[in-house]
Amino acid sequence: MEPGFVNKHFIPVALDTYFRGNSHELAYCKKIRAGGNHLVAASASGKVLASGRALRMHSKALGPVLAEFKKLPATERRGKLDDPAKAAPPRRPVPQPPVGGLVIRGFCTYMQKNAKGDWGRAKRFYYEQNPDRWAAETQSDMLWLTATEARSLVPAQAKVGARVLVAPAIRERFFSTIGIDYMEGSVNSLKPRATEMTLTVTEVTPKGITLRLDGYGRMGREFDLKQRNQPHSRGCELRVLGSLHFDRRKKAFDRFDVVGLGEAWGNKMKYIRREVIARSYPWRYGIACELVTGDSPIDRIPPYNLLHYGSAGPYFGKK
Numbered sequence: 001m002e003p004g005f006v007n008k009h010f011i012p013v014a015l016d017t018y019f020r021g022n023s024h025e026l027a028y029c030k031k032i033r034a035g036g037n038h039l040v041a042a043s044a045s046g047k048v049l050a051s052g053r054a055l056r057m058h059s060k061a062l063g064p065v066l067a068e069f070k071k072l073p074a075t076e077r078r079g080k081l082d083d084p085a086k087a088a089p090p091r092r093p094v095p096q097p098p099v100g101g102l103v104i105r106g107f108c109t110y111m112q113k114n115a116k117g118d119w120g121r122a123k124r125f126y127y128e129q130n131p132d133r134w135a136a137e138t139q140s141d142m143l144w145l146t147a148t149e150a151r152s153l154v155p156a157q158a159k160v161g162a163r164v165l166v167a168p169a170i171r172e173r174f175f176s177t178i179g180i181d182y183m184e185g186s187v188n189s190l191k192p193r194a195t196e197m198t199l200t201v202t203e204v205t206p207k208g209i210t211l212r213l214d215g216y217g218r219m220g221r222e223f224d225l226k227q228r229n230q231p232h233s234r235g236c237e238l239r240v241l242g243s244l245h246f247d248r249r250k251k252a253f254d255r256f257d258v259v260g261l262g263e264a265w266g267n268k269m270k271y272i273r274r275e276v277i278a279r280s281y282p283w284r285y286g287i288a289c290e291l292v293t294g295d296s297p298i299d300r301i302p303p304y305n306l307l308h309y310g311s312a313g314p315y316f317g318k319k
Helices: 003-009 023-031 059-071 074-078 147-151 168-178
Strands: 040-042 048-051 102-113 119-121 139-145 163-165 192-204 208-220 235-247 252-265 283-292
Touching: 003 059, 048 059, 102 168, 102 252, 119 283, 139 168, 168 192, 168 208, 192 235, 208 252, 235 283
Parallel strands: none
Antiparallel strands: 040 048, 102 119, 102 139, 102 283, 163 192, 192 208, 208 235, 235 252, 252 283
């Protein structure tokens, strides 16, 4: 992707076609045939200029598209907006974060040791043998906790050394969704085999309570070298450490900093050829988490396994 060229001439939009908005937005999506996993370049009026496998986010592919766009009449370039008040609400509204709960963003990447023996981000490529290969970027997902779940993380007695055993529903949701290796995208949650997570008070002041988080999870299939080339053989183990801070005046958490290092193995679907080559087996991956406000659009993207492929069961537990 060439940011200068794209930002100057195009408006990139990432669209979840499971949630295509109100009736006006849905009509536009259908007009430009926006569905499935693909790119499409279109004018504001809905005229499709390019789509399919040949379309890429760089000047070589987008240059001809821009040239064709400039030849269009102004009416086709700009389009005309219908009255928003006349739009019918979405048939499938996007879920909203729990009121009073926690919105946590997680990150996942491959890890390897450097020359000094320290762990760092590993460079991998999607389709490594492809001349048009691209780097496997760090992936991101969200974790939602309800207001009741958030309150359960606060110790009844605010004193150094006090411990909180994190509820099974919280720790299992954490490990089965953002605690797994989801670097290949569209990755189902993994049922946890065993999870542990505790919070220990390390500091108490009039302003707040600081807690140390310790946890360990085993998810999916157990490691078995004989299963390396078998489908549906995914599994992983992860150790996490973190620091949380509870603001006593606001009665809310304002920090949720967690990092983790784990091992993963196996294949996620029927096919066994990974898009990203694993040079070691099992391979190492790492996660990091932070608390976000949930105010910006990117912070309000629902957790992936709340919407799709929740193999570990209902996101918020039994229905």
